[in-house]
Amino acid sequence: MIIGVPRETFPGERRVGLVPTAVKPLTRLGAELLVESQAGLAAGYPDQAYVDAGARIAASRDEVFSTADLLVQVRAAASNPATGQADLEKLREGQFLIAMCDPLSDPQAMVNSADRGAMIFSLELVPRITRAQSMDVLSSMATIAGYKAVLLAANQLPQMFPMMMTAAGTLAPARVFVVGAGVAGLQAIATAKRLGAVVLGYDVRPAVKEQVESLGAKFVEMELEAAEGKGGYAREMDEEFYRKQREMMLRVVAECDVVITTAAIPGKKAPILITEEMVQAMPPGSAIVDLAAERGGNCELTKAGEVVEAHDVTILGPLNIPSDIPRHASQMYSNNVTTFLKSLVKDGKVVLDLTDEVIAGTLVTRGGKCVHPFVRELAGLP
Amino acid sequence: MIIGVPRETFPGERRVGLVPTAVKPLTRLGAELLVESQAGLAAGYPDQAYVDAGARIAASRDEVFSTADLLVQVRAAASNPATGQADLEKLREGQFLIAMCDPLSDPQAMVNSADRGAMIFSLELVPRITRAQSMDVLSSMATIAGYKAVLLAANQLPQMFPMMMTAAGTLAPARVFVVGAGVAGLQAIATAKRLGAVVLGYDVRPAVKEQVESLGAKFVEMELEAAEGKGGYAREMDEEFYRKQREMMLRVVAECDVVITTAAIPGKKAPILITEEMVQAMPPGSAIVDLAAERGGNCELTKAGEVVEAHDVTILGPLNIPSDIPRHASQMYSNNVTTFLKSLVKDGKVVLDLTDEVIAGTLVTRGGKCVHPFVRELAGLP
Numbered sequence: 101m102i103i104g105v106p107r108e109t110f111p112g113e114r115r116v117g118l119v120p121t122a123v124k125p126l127t128r129l130g131a132e133l134l135v136e137s138q139a140g141l142a143a144g145y146p147d148q149a150y151v152d153a154g155a156r157i158a159a160s161r162d163e164v165f166s167t168a169d170l171l172v173q174v175r176a177a178a179s180n181p182a183t184g185q186a187d188l189e190k191l192r193e194g195q196f197l198i199a200m201c202d203p204l205s206d207p208q209a210m211v212n213s214a215d216r217g218a219m220i221f222s223l224e225l226v227p228r229i230t231r232a233q234s235m236d237v238l239s240s241m242a243t244i245a246g247y248k249a250v251l252l253a254a255n256q257l258p259q260m261f262p263m264m265m266t267a268a269g270t271l272a273p274a275r276v277f278v279v280g281a282g283v284a285g286l287q288a289i290a291t292a293k294r295l296g297a298v299v300l301g302y303d304v305r306p307a308v309k310e311q312v313e314s315l316g317a318k319f320v321e322m323e324l325e326a327a328e329g330k331g332g333y334a335r336e337m338d339e340e341f342y343r344k345q346r347e348m349m350l351r352v353v354a355e356c357d358v359v360i361t362t363a364a365i366p367g368k369k370a371p372i373l374i375t376e377e378m379v380q381a382m383p384p385g386s387a388i389v390d391l392a393a394e395r396g397g398n399c400e401l402t403k404a405g406e407v408v409e410a411h412d413v414t415i416l417g418p419l420n421i422p423s424d425i426p427r428h429a430s431q432m433y434s435n436n437v438t439t440f441l442k443s444l445v446k447d448g449k450v451v452l453d454l455t456d457e458v459i460a461g462t463l464v465t466r467g468g469k470c471v472h473p474f475v476r477e478l479a480g481l482p
Numbered sequence: 483m484i485i486g487v488p489r490e491t492f493p494g495e496r497r498v499g500l501v502p503t504a505v506k507p508l509t510r511l512g513a514e515l516l517v518e519s520q521a522g523l524a525a526g527y528p529d530q531a532y533v534d535a536g537a538r539i540a541a542s543r544d545e546v547f548s549t550a551d552l553l554v555q556v557r558a559a560a561s562n563p564a565t566g567q568a569d570l571e572k573l574r575e576g577q578f579l580i581a582m583c584d585p586l587s588d589p590q591a592m593v594n595s596a597d598r599g600a601m602i603f604s605l606e607l608v609p610r611i612t613r614a615q616s617m618d619v620l621s622s623m624a625t626i627a628g629y630k631a632v633l634l635a636a637n638q639l640p641q642m643f644p645m646m647m648t649a650a651g652t653l654a655p656a657r658v659f660v661v662g663a664g665v666a667g668l669q670a671i672a673t674a675k676r677l678g679a680v681v682l683g684y685d686v687r688p689a690v691k692e693q694v695e696s697l698g699a700k701f702v703e704m705e706l707e708a709a710e711g712k713g714g715y716a717r718e719m720d721e722e723f724y725r726k727q728r729e730m731m732l733r734v735v736a737e738c739d740v741v742i743t744t745a746a747i748p749g750k751k752a753p754i755l756i757t758e759e760m761v762q763a764m765p766p767g768s769a770i771v772d773l774a775a776e777r778g779g780n781c782e783l784t785k786a787g788e789v790v791e792a793h794d795v796t797i798l799g800p801l802n803i804p805s806d807i808p809r810h811a812s813q814m815y816s817n818n819v820t821t822f823l824k825s826l827v828k829d830g831k832v833v834l835d836l837t838d839e840v841i842a843g844t845l846v847t848r849g850g851k852c853v854h855p856f857v858r859e860l861a862g863l864p
Contacts, residue, residue, distance in 0.1 A: 114640070144641075144765070146766065233649040234649045234651075236649065236650075239648075239649065240648060240649070240650040243646065243650075244642070251633060251636050251637050255633050255634070255637055258496070258526050258808045258810070259526075259810040260626070260629050260810050264625065264810075266625060267615040267616045267618065267621065267622070268616060268621070268625075268813075268814035268815075268817045269813065271813060271814070294676055294677055294678060295676055296676060383526070384528065385526040425639070425642060426640045427640035427641045428641040428642050428646075431650075431651065431653060432648065432650035432651065435651035436650050
């Protein structure tokens with residue numbers, strides 16, 4: 101069987117679906133790799149690296165789509181609104197596509213993408229079970245985002261992160277507050293600690309306190325009702341809960357030089373956790389990095405993709421952060437996909453085992469229909 | 483006596499000569515602080531912070547210059563070529579000015595600045611003796627530059643710095659090569675180690691090997707003649723030395739993702755250490771941060787103040803880095819100046835003790851003449 105890797109077309113996207121090191125394990129599964137020219141270039145993998153590893157470079161993008169039995173993309177369907185549709189129209193019945201499709205944000209687009217009769221797996225839907233950790237693209241991309249958020253903040257700040265005891269006096273360390281202790285938040289905490297800051301962490305789920313503390317950060321206790329939802333994600337809370345939370349956060353935020361927010365709920369608008377009042381209370385020169393910018397932002401003043409200056413505070417709302425660290429992000433994504441393929445491909449053939457909860461949980465379209473119960477529900481289908 | 487702090491006028495300069503915490507120790511010396519409005523704003527110190535500390539805000543810049551007995555600036559004379567001359571013309575006989583004047587780069591400008599009869603101390607000339615460490619502005623600003631260089635590199639790189647063992651596989655750490663282990667180089671090494679990179683350090687002075695290793699970096703041995711000059715600075719070597727050094731460095735650079743160069747010799751053009759051939763040998767996506775950009779650069783492809791893309795490598799030639807971390811840079815500079823003033827001011831009066839090697843070593847103009855032997859020599863004066 102042929103696995104095809106087209107070049108990504110989402111504006112600014114630098115990742116690639118599979119990196120050259122994937123060739124060996126995929127060969128063992130009986131698959132050949134066919135790569136569109138320059139697909140890996142922006143991630144640091146020129147065509148020659150693929151050829152050296154044993155992959156073939158296609159003569160055109162169309163060759164990849166028409167020849168491959170299975171396609172691997174980073175962004176497809178709703179995850180690539182402007183140019184992804186053109187790709188979907190190239191799919192054929194019985195073909196497989198593995199990608200991030202963002203089905204929860206735009207379930208109707210996902211339903212429409214079933215038309216061509218291809219089988220589309222959306223990797224954001226990988227269930228949060230132990231066996232599937234190694235296929236969890238949300239976790240691996242969140243690792244990158246948490247790391248990068250700290251760099252963005254550190255680069256913005258008018259002071260250094262570590263305490264420095266120098267001949268020119270002692271400099272106070274930066275105080276960093278990380279809101280939301282999922283994978284991105286924990287990585288942000290770890291990175292800020294590494295760089296020498298005093299770090300505070302908060303999450304609505306009290307169960308993560310121990311993880312925050314194990315990284316050397318102080319866990320901010322809010323004495324509020326716990327909010328752990330299904331699958332280990334934070335669940336959505338009511339407005340009264342958020343109001344109380346904001347009152348308590350004002351006190352913490354006012355004492356910090358950096359706030360990194362990571363509270364995104366899949367498929368939902370992000371909750372406002374940092375109000376304008378809180379921004380105003382921060383020391384002049386402080387920075388906020390809002391990792392939920394893509395979902396509307398956790399800060400009231402965030403503008404997606406922009407740098408906002410307000411009340412002497414800089415608010416960054418970066419988009420598509422993993423693409424800014426494309427080599428490592430592609431390595432992780434490629435490893436996620438490769439592990440997924442090991443559950444899907446046997447002896448050069450796709451074996452669709454719908455009793456496998458990872459396969460069934462990620463398969464969104466099949467036989468011309470959207471077959472994923474949750475996506476159907478979101479799209480208002482029975 | 484009145485100590486005046488004008489707002490800095492060098493384009494983009496965000497530092498300030500004295501911060502509000504300086505008021506207390508200066509009051510003890512019998513001095514009052516007079517600050518131009520908004521002088522500290524860009525460094526995170528609004529006027530109110532000075533007022534709260536006991537300083538006075540002047541009605542105008544002219545008031546600062548005409549009233550103050552002693553002026554403290556970050557950049558004066560040749561260190562502020564476009565707009566510094568206007569300030570020098572405001573000086574009067576018997577007035578004191580303490581600043582960074584860059585006298586070694588433009589000794590003639592320094593000679594000319596003597597005209598007004600003021601006494602100008604150039605803090606870059608603080609001798610490298612133990613007692614004067616706390617006044618050493620080159621060291622304190624180099625601390626900032628070394629830290630920031632790592633952030634710039636990390637922000638540029640397509641991979642993360644630390645090794646990460648994740649469910650999506652193990653990611654290799656970045657390899658960082660720091661060339662020149664002075665204050666900036668050692669701080670760059672410390673920061674890159676903190677962030678989790680594998681770090682290599684090199685310096686022409688074998689004596690610093692121990693310091694490099696004590697920070698957890700590998701010292702690259704070049705087996706070349708030692709090159710320690712006067713005062714602990716690297717001395718200038720001949721072209722043959724640099725050629726041999728380049729041959730050996732090619733091997734190291736080719737294996738690194740980041741190169742940070744810090745080899746600047748006061749008042750001289752920086753030596754070329756990283757050739758185009760070396761840049762070409764680096765992995766695609768690598769980054770070079772050239773801290774010697776202001777002095778022509780240590781990399782052949784560096785363009786001062788620009789970001790150059792060549793051979794899939796990004797070469798950053800940042801200028802005036804300490805100004806990008808203005809709060810901490812101003813704190814350190816202010817502490818340096820305050821300590822210096824403790825040697826110069828007694829009971830509200832300047833006591834010019836020319837037997838004090840720090841005072842004598844930094845005093846450049848007096849009585850209408852350039853009085854600094856080395857600056858005179860550079861300007862071709864007897």
